[in-house]
Amino acid sequence: MPINQILVFTPQLNSRIQYTFDHLLHQVLGFELQYTYKIEEFVAYDGPKFSYGKNPLGGELFVEEFGLLNEHGFEDIDINVSDWGGLPCFFRVSEQSEVEFDFFSATFYLISRYEEYQPYVKDDDEGFPIEESLAFKNGFLHLPLVDLYAHKFFKILKNKFEVLKLPKKLSKTNIIFAVESAFAYQEKSFFRQVGGAFYDLYHLNVNKLWERIQVNFKFKKDPYNVFEELRKLKNKSEYKFIFLFQLSDFSVKNRNINHNKRTYQHLIKSVGDHFTTGMLIGYDALKQAAILIEEKKRWEGIAKVDLKVTGNKKYSLNFPDAYINLGKMGVKSDYSLGYPKHIGFRASTSTAFKFYDLDLEQATPLTIHPCVFNSEILQHQELEQVKHQLYMLRKSSKKVRGEFNLLMENSDYTSASIKKLLKGILKNEEK
Template sequence: MLGIPIKFTSKIEEFIAHDGAKLSYGRQALGNEFFIQKVDLLMEQGFSELEIKVQPWDDTICFFPLPEASDLPFDIFAASFYLLSRYEEYLPHVKDEAGRFPAAESLASQESFLHKPVVDIWAIKFRDILLERFPKLEVANRQFKAGTIITSEHTFIFKNKGFLRSFIGMLLDLFSLNLGKVADRLQVWVRLKDDPFDIFEDLIELIKKHKIYMLFMFQLSDFSIHDRNISHNRIPHRAVIKSVADYAKVGLLMGYYAMEEIRSLRKEKLRMEEIVHSPVEHAMNSKFNLRLPDNYNDLIELEINNDHSMGYPEMPGFRAGTSTPYLFYDINMEVTTPLKVHPFAFHSSVVETMSKTKLREDLSRMLMEVKAVGGIFRGVFRNHDFSRYSDKNLYYSFLKQIHEVE
């Protein structure tokens, strides 16, 4: 995070002889280095229930406190590891109805620091303390960035649905006296109107006009009770994905079975690669039920190296305590993996459950926090948020708030 190049040594003489910046992490200091006393977490194998006491540190919080002999008042490495590895999600916990680890179960939510990228805040404070001690230390200059992910579980609402699905859909609209939808459906069928969910050209215009970063995730699952997108073989579906891929990055929104078994995930990956003629580099779990580390290991095995599922759909905030992408560490195998985790802090589904004023304030506060640490703020929206069946102006206003465009 700080861009400080480091070397490790286990030779005490070499360490003591070094006259530049140096740091030790252990039971006791060796000489005149920067010393952080360790708690046992990073030396353990597997997991254990931990009693965590959160306490203040200047204007933020910390946990795993240390005695005064240490140059930092807490074990910054163990605390960061606890959040980034998602240690608490490996431990027994109550899942929600979608099989997810709920935000309310997290330490960050229970101790009211979910809205803060605390690992980034710790890193910046750590950098400043190190620079006081070692003024010649070279550190990277972090730059704030904003990005948006657009997920598409239903590329179209009416188009290409097949006769039986369309006929049943029209009957349901008639029975519920939704005559506007009946009229729209008929006009889409005879090609007088574009499909209401096909909002991709509008978003591409926004990208071109404001030079903002967007990543589009399309679902290419087989039709089932859980996944109801149209077939990946339909030419208009493929055409949308291809045209979006000309202007923005596209990735795979994993279907229900792709999150459960690698065979389905491989099939969906190959479909996407066949459409866009390039390897799939980005994936997202459509339900955010990560099942760590299995879910991530499937991505690693298929060489999908960027995951965008690290966030809570039901609550704004930083699931892993950071806004910075990082390499996933598999605690079961005790290994750093090649999978880069890109956290998000806002999911548009919260618009339906939170007051708009509160949400604007939360969003504003989180953006400010991420700017202060030069992090990356990511928001997730669904394509149907911007359709005429939704309060699209409201969703656009949140999108623009993230990207600071008018």
């Protein structure tokens, strides 16, 4: 009898049910799943099993459905959050259910980003305002709530089926570096150099002006060129560094170096020899598919491999259109989901999940890796406060064997305080 397989009885198997159950029971917990709508097959099965529907079959472990997983599209839902043994819960069901609320429907609501399909007034960054988030309004933004649901349900299954064992799975720490500006001064055009110098003079930034001169005359290394230093740091640990390079046309929003510069292209290739690399999506590319396609062609022309990894750090996500466009182009992984000015789990999970298209009612091949931290936060919160929050969140992620993804910039590593923060996190990770 397999000890890592669970049989699920459900009268109606659809894309929402498969998507949600796969995330909770397979991606988070690691179990293999089988489904059946045949009562005889379910009753005859001796291994771990439960039923999901409107009514129990009789005596089995039964989870009552709220109904969201059998609906189509999206609509405004009135949600009341209550407590389930210390965990926030919603979509309460009757007492005949083994669990007092439909945590499967709650999971789907959270990881599909159902609330972001609803009408809302955009924030100052043209994105989904955190104040509209169910997690923020109810004080569980800091919790990988979906993962905690899964592990609590595992204990219920374990009490019923002692043979069931939790498959081995390790938590991961990923540091994602958004390379919008590979260099502070190097490779900038003559007009940008002159403009920058006059700006430094006007604001009496004498030290910065002197540094600019030293770099341009090759007396000093460009301060943003920290890639070799990061390579040495990475080699001392087991975590993963990912570098995302921007290839947008220069504009008010996109201040990167010209993608045709040989030095920049060589940097992308050399970093790719040691790290996972991908593309940092430009402001306009998030909103226009044609521009996104052009940037993808540029990246593949330089890297000489298909683009599989993307991310966005500074701009609003443009959900769900950006994800739809990335999926159509064959991108496999994206590191954009998070709040630029707040620490926490935007989708209430620390486990990577597939993007679910609510318009088409189907899961897509695009995997979303939630980011709990964006270095933009340090412009709004004190370093010590951020450090404490990160330690607590990483502890929560490790408890549920999830991912701990930090979204930073190469330019951040020029700050002594941020460098200390990063090294402190990584040192603690190794213990």
